[in-house]
Amino acid sequence: MAKAKAKPKVGIFGFTGCAGCQLNILNLEDHIVDLIGLIDITTWVMAKAENSPGPWDIALVEGSIAKKSEIERIKKIRENSKILITIGSCATHGGLPAMRNLRDTSAMKKTVYGDTTDHLDIMDKIMPVSHYVQVDAALPGCPMDKNEFVRAVKALAVGKTPQIPNFAVCYECRIRENACLLKEGKFCMGPVTQAGCDALCPSNGAVCEGCRGPVAQVNWGAEYKILQELGATPEEIKRRFLKYCPSTADMEEFQELVF
Amino acid sequence: MQTYTIRKDEIPKLVEALKEEYEVFGPMPKRTSYVFAPVTDPTKMNLDYDSTIMSPKKYYLPSSQTLMEVSLKNATIEDTVKDILDQKPKILFGVHSCDINGINFLNRVFDGKYDDPYFQAYKEITTVIGLNCLEPCKYGFCRAVNKNFVLDGYDLFLTEISDTHYYVHVGSPRGDRILTIAHEFFKEAKEEDGAAFTAALHKKHENLPVALHIDNIHETLDLAWDDAIWDELGEKCMNCGSCALVCPTCYCFDVQDEVDLSISKAERVRKWDTCLFYDFALVAGNHNFREDPPARLKYRFYHKFRGAIHDQGEIACTGCGRCIDACPAGISIKDVLFRLQEYWAASPTPQGGL
Numbered sequence: 232m233a234k235a236k237a238k239p240k241v242g243i244f245g246f247t248g249c250a251g252c253q254l255n256i257l258n259l260e261d262h263i264v265d266l267i268g269l270i271d272i273t274t275w276v277m278a279k280a281e282n283s284p285g286p287w288d289i290a291l292v293e294g295s296i297a298k299k300s301e302i303e304r305i306k307k308i309r310e311n312s313k314i315l316i317t318i319g320s321c322a323t324h325g326g327l328p329a330m331r332n333l334r335d336t337s338a339m340k341k342t343v344y345g346d347t348t349d350h351l352d353i354m355d356k357i358m359p360v361s362h363y364v365q366v367d368a369a370l371p372g373c374p375m376d377k378n379e380f381v382r383a384v385k386a387l388a389v390g391k392t393p394q395i396p397n398f399a400v401c402y403e404c405r406i407r408e409n410a411c412l413l414k415e416g417k418f419c420m421g422p423v424t425q426a427g428c429d430a431l432c433p434s435n436g437a438v439c440e441g442c443r444g445p446v447a448q449v450n451w452g453a454e455y456k457i458l459q460e461l462g463a464t465p466e467e468i469k470r471r472f473l474k475y476c477p478s479t480a481d482m483e484e485f486q487e488l489v490f
Numbered sequence: 491m492q493t494y495t496i497r498k499d500e501i502p503k504l505v506e507a508l509k510e511e512y513e514v515f516g517p518m519p520k521r522t523s524y525v526f527a528p529v530t531d532p533t534k535m536n537l538d539y540d541s542t543i544m545s546p547k548k549y550y551l552p553s554s555q556t557l558m559e560v561s562l563k564n565a566t567i568e569d570t571v572k573d574i575l576d577q578k579p580k581i582l583f584g585v586h587s588c589d590i591n592g593i594n595f596l597n598r599v600f601d602g603k604y605d606d607p608y609f610q611a612y613k614e615i616t617t618v619i620g621l622n623c624l625e626p627c628k629y630g631f632c633r634a635v636n637k638n639f640v641l642d643g644y645d646l647f648l649t650e651i652s653d654t655h656y657y658v659h660v661g662s663p664r665g666d667r668i669l670t671i672a673h674e675f676f677k678e679a680k681e682e683d684g685a686a687f688t689a690a691l692h693k694k695h696e697n698l699p700v701a702l703h704i705d706n707i708h709e710t711l712d713l714a715w716d717d718a719i720w721d722e723l724g725e726k727c728m729n730c731g732s733c734a735l736v737c738p739t740c741y742c743f744d745v746q747d748e749v750d751l752s753i754s755k756a757e758r759v760r761k762w763d764t765c766l767f768y769d770f771a772l773v774a775g776n777h778n779f780r781e782d783p784p785a786r787l788k789y790r791f792y793h794k795f796r797g798a799i800h801d802q803g804e805i806a807c808t809g810c811g812r813c814i815d816a817c818p819a820g821i822s823i824k825d826v827l828f829r830l831q832e833y834w835a836a837s838p839t840p841q842g843g844l
């Protein structure tokens with residue numbers, strides 16, 4: 232057997248989001264001890280008193296980029312990390328915070344802060360991390376899936392690229408032998424959503440809301456037609472498509488859709 | 491061949507009796523449908539079921555299966571075949587003809603063309619109690635593909651001959667074993683039972699529709715390579731894979747190595763894969779033989795109704811209709827075949843007598 236290599240240095244960082252993904256790492260009771268045996272978490276402001284300024288072998292980034300100051304911060308982290316992985320829908324696709332992109336920010340600022348809004352470091356559009364820096368792998372989901380996270384860390388620790396499912400939630404849904412909710416007339420987004428959550432929602436009788444973002448080579452048009460035939464209005468369909476992943480609005484395939 | 495009858499209302503008791511020696515699986519209700527599942531409560535098993543979400547394929551080729559375990563510490567490798575053989579023997583209760591034919595098809599692949607010890611081990615421990623369909627199910631078209639009857643692949647086979655009784659054929663020594671351990675439930679068939687069985691077959695032939703004909707299907711597919719239907723289907727299909735996953739004859743899998751968190755153990759796991767997925771035909775150098783999603787759906791048709799004839803000697807479809815039920819886009823393999831055959835291979839009209 233090869234000699235044990237030094238454990239990879241890992242930094243965990245939070246940007247704009249609810250911190251639920253970081254919390255999910257803390258909640259990995261069954262695995263946390265083994266994980267610590269595999270990696271050396273040198274930076275994690277949410278959980279540690281003393282934190283290294285870098286560099287890191289692996290950066291795990293949660294949250295979307297909503298402020299100008301965050302752009303500088305994410306660029307610095309990228310420069311100081313060999314591998315950068317986004318965790319959660321916010322970092323990967325913009326997530327729920329980026330729903331703001333669909334509304335008028337100046338009016339919102341005014342409602343909340345009145346006339347003096349100059350001190351606010353808020354950009355008009357909230358973007359996923361990949362908009363500003365290169366991302367090596369993404370673990371989407373709202374929140375990210377704990378098991379997928381553990382699998383990814385294992386892969387990284389032995390120097391492999393994490394395997395991210397390139398197929399839709401329906402795969403996992405079928406394997407769990409759920410009766411299809413779309414067939415029951417419910418607005419399920421499983422066919423256009425990347426698998427990896429073990430079809431969590433449909434397995435509990437709720438439709439997939441698409442929190443993990445679009446599957447590779449997504450066929451929006453087909454899902455659009457199905458939902459429309461089930462009685463959804465174009466406005467409703469658009470809202471569903473963009474809810475967790477407002478950044479999809481920039482996808483070429485998405486812009487071909489007529490709402 | 492000796493035949494028997496069994497009272498329908500004795501089936502739950504029979505299942506209970508068999509449970510001592512076997513783990514029994516059968517059609518159990520789930521939401522709006524049925525699934526093959528452990529028969530925990532035999533009174534819940536419904537032999538009048540229409541179809542199940544997944545076929546019994548899962549008992550021969552599980553959706554995820556550890557093939558071997560590697561200990562990095564001790565530098566040992568152990569395969570799991572003997573773990574399968576050590577399992578309690580299984581009974582699959584109430585398997586329709588289409589699905590027995592599905593298992594027979596898998597047999598051509600995993601105990602014919604390829605030598606798969608895992609599949610063969612599952613076969614070894616599994617007893618099949620078949621069930622004749624006298625009425626059509628909602629989506630099936632078994633008769634159109636000659637899969638509405640079975641010649642082999644069952645251990646016992648039940649046919650409903652009245653509101654109260656099934657007629658029982660014995661297909662193998664494994665079937666005999668059931669008669670031995672649960673003899674009190676089986677009565678030797680009398681002449682009038684035989685007559686009732688013949689009447690049941692008549693009823694079956696009246697009831698099961700011939701939804702389409704598949705003569706020359708492989709030539710049809712040769713002719714239809716550029717047919718506009720493939721673009722039409724490509725637009726609708728989301729490559730979700732449901733059709734292949736529920737199919738009793740789709741046998742593709744991926745093999746992955748998974749390391750334990752302690753980095754001292756690893757497993758080689760095989761998981762169902764489908765030709766509908768991007769990664770399926772992705773090879774070294776990032777080349778993909780079927781880059782376009784529509785090409786992958788088309789491929790599924792060509793494999794089932796053309797390639798399989800070369801490879802396994804018959805089409806890879808039992809007409810079970812599950813893919814039609816499962817497709818969120820409403821794509822029906824039956825309708826597609828019907829349209830192709832209508833256009834490219836109109837059925838010959840029988841000419842005169844002999």
Ligand code: SF4
Pocket residue numbers: 400401404405409410411412413414419420421422430433439732818
């Ligand atoms: S319920 Fe949703 S995820 Fe499951 S098979 Fe149907 S469409 Fe796919």
Ligand code: SF4
Pocket residue numbers: 372373400424425428430431432433438439440441442443444
């Ligand atoms: S089923 Fe859909 S909404 Fe639910 S966790 Fe999975 S991807 Fe997210």
Ligand code: SF4
Pocket residue numbers: 733736737738739740794806807808809810811812813814823
């Ligand atoms: S192709 Fe469809 S109808 Fe044919 S065996 Fe498979 S699931 Fe059944």
Ligand code: SF4
Pocket residue numbers: 726727728729730731732733734766787816817818819820821
């Ligand atoms: S089930 Fe329907 S939508 Fe899904 S891959 Fe098959 S044909 Fe396409």
